[in-house]
Amino acid sequence: MMETDDNKDSRETLWKLIKGTRMCMFVTLHENGHLHARPMTTQNKAIDEDDSLWFFASRRGDSVADFALRPEVNLSYANPDDDCYVSVSGRASVVVDPAKVDALWNKLAAAWFPGGQTDPDLVLVRVRITHAHYWDVKESKLRQLYEMGKAAMTGKPPTKLGESGEVRMR
Numbered sequence: 430m431m432e433t434d435d436n437k438d439s440r441e442t443l444w445k446l447i448k449g450t451r452m453c454m455f456v457t458l459h460e461n462g463h464l465h466a467r468p469m470t471t472q473n474k475a476i477d478e479d480d481s482l483w484f485f486a487s488r489r490g491d492s493v494a495d496f497a498l499r500p501e502v503n504l505s506y507a508n509p510d511d512d513c514y515v516s517v518s519g520r521a522s523v524v525v526d527p528a529k530v531d532a533l534w535n536k537l538a539a540a541w542f543p544g545g546q547t548d549p550d551l552v553l554v555r556v557r558i559t560h561a562h563y564w565d566v567k568e569s570k571l572r573q574l575y576e577m578g579k580a581a582m583t584g585k586p587p588t589k590l591g592e593s594g595e596v597r598m599r
Contacts, residue, residue: 439480439596439597440598443515446565449511450507450508451470451471453469453471454504455502456502457521459495465492467491470484470537471483479557480558480598481558482556483529483553483554483556484554485541485554486552486554487552493554496554497523501519502519502520504519512564513565515562519557519558524553525553527547531546559597559598560598561596
């Protein structure tokens with residue numbers, strides 16, 4: 430397990446793992462007690478100094494209503510091509526910051542919010558990261574198949590195929 434106390438190192442480690450996976454499943458707890466997940470695009474070019482990830486969302490969307498009641502959220506990133514998976518826990522909030530909206534704005538966001546950066550339905554969502562857990566498989570697909578086949582035949586767990594670790598931001 431990798432646990433760092435230095436936030437700069439933590440941010441860099443976490444960003445290295447998620448930067449190639451722009452879409453995540455943004456999970457909230459709905460008022461009825463059910464977990465709700467929806468795909469959302471991470472807007473960052475790096476993790477901010479205050480350990481935040483940024484998203485654009487619909488003001489009328491369920492996600493905004495959900496985290497207004499219960500701000501704890503989970504962001505699940507999966508990159509099967511690279512065998513890298515990251516689960517990020519944090520606290521979500523709506524932030525009013527026109528300069529930040531302008532800095533993060535892009536053509537993909539314009540497709541969802543035709544009124545542009547001042548679209549009345551657009552809200553800027555910040556997730557302040559508290560904790561992340563990752564699985565980063567280093568072995569080739571062939572080696573993974575071999576190890577899993579060997580484990581199935583011997584009844585012994587496969588040898589370590591990669592890294593699993595935690596990053597604590599707070």
